Amino acid sequence: MSGFEDHGDFVRPYEEPPPGHVSSSRLERVLRSGRFAVTAELNPPDSADPADVFEAARPLGEVADAINATDASGANCHMSSIGISALLTRAGYGTVYQISCRDRNRIAIQGDVLGAAAMGVRNVLCLTGDGVGVGDQPGAKPVFDFDSLSLLRTIRTMRDDGVFLSGRKISRPPRMFLGAAENPCIEPHEWRPERLAKKVDAGAEFIQTNYIFDIPLFEKFMARVRDLGLDKRVFILAGVGPLASAKAARWMRSNVPGIHIPDSVIARMEGAQKPGEEGKKLCIELIQRMREIPGVAGVHVMAYRREHQVSEIILESGVLEGRRARRRGSEPTGAGPEA
């Protein structure tokens, strides 16, 4: 393998996944071994400084098996997902590279997938993306060349068949663990599990859901998911996050697409003396209840601007059972790709 050493740690041979795995992702290993997995979403910086990325990752890295790098979520412009994923992967973190279909066409996306894989990224999350209208640049052209399902099928074809969608050969296919999103508490409720089945058919191997604040609704969703046998075919990570206050919750509910927060939750936040603490407590309770639902394989924490609470929330919830997602070297130098 000479030639690689010349470039130190920055170019490494692209290793093959362990037996029974589709990638060498730590997240995949944790999930397949039956342990309760934790992923966390990183708030991407509006900056070109890698130090800002490492700083944002630090409070998440202690407990998360993988950190999600969002792709202009809410159609707001930030540092790119591929940039963040590459930086964090180099620093030893597990990362989930998010791809939204809103901003790039099939040519750009397939190329980016190879690029991300070459930089060591092992997990990818395929998303449709919010409409451009809700973001900071509503005049942008919405692309939506793929949807999340055709994107999943495309990456799976690249990985398993070693070809682009055009049929042209890929000499070293991208070994990535494929993920998709789901929004169990949003209409049309009766069709959500059916569409999840479609996502699994399209290639999804793990699912990260949007925020869940309505446990009864989620339980109903999961019951149908189990009826369809999907819990055996895909790892589901339930989405949670600490609310900052009743006002913030109300704002989210009416301004962020696809968020359902029951009135009872808002009332509880309203009545709290210390809303920040109450939000954290609520989040821990939700995690503990989700964990009891058969078919839930982990949690996905989205703590926008409350990243400092993530470690406490996960540790206090007890879901790691003493397992500590190893604190990886947080220095950007000397670390190899995710091991």
Add this chain to the structure above:
Amino acid sequence: MYRARLFAIRHAAAFEWIYQRLERLMIACDPVFARIGYERVERPIALVERGVKGVLFDCKMCGQCVLSSTGMSCPMNCPKELRNGPCGGVRPGGYCEVKPWMRCVWALAWDGSSRMKGGDKIREVLPPVDRSLKGSSSWLRVSREKAARLREAREAARTTIAQAFPGARANEPAVAPLATEPASAVNREQRQ
């Protein structure tokens, strides 16, 4: 027309029936189209198709019609042009994230499908749209494709016969032909 579109989805089962008949008619016309030349019929048929489907389904002439797999709800009316929806942004009451005054195209699609005999087709993952076909007739594409598939099936059967009766084929080439048959040579009697 939004109203007509909702009507079509409410009566998805009836439109499914009509569409199946139409499809059969188009396949039967394949030899005629082939003789006149598909290039020549493309424009007039596309014009009719645009008119009819425009009124009924708000059709956008993507050229790759999938109405039978989407509860007769045209997916190109989804602002995100999803081929496998709905997205995660559907509003309470089933309204669209991007155009809040409109019912979510995909919530309607799943409802429409549940009323159709072949409603299970919605469970199949659809490929991304080939944007180079925009504006062309999907009806003619179906007729060409299905007719070609029928021909292929017939050819496959003929291959099997040729392999099963190699001796007879050697003696009497006409009993197990392998060369492609021109459309005018097939089913001559029935057609007359």
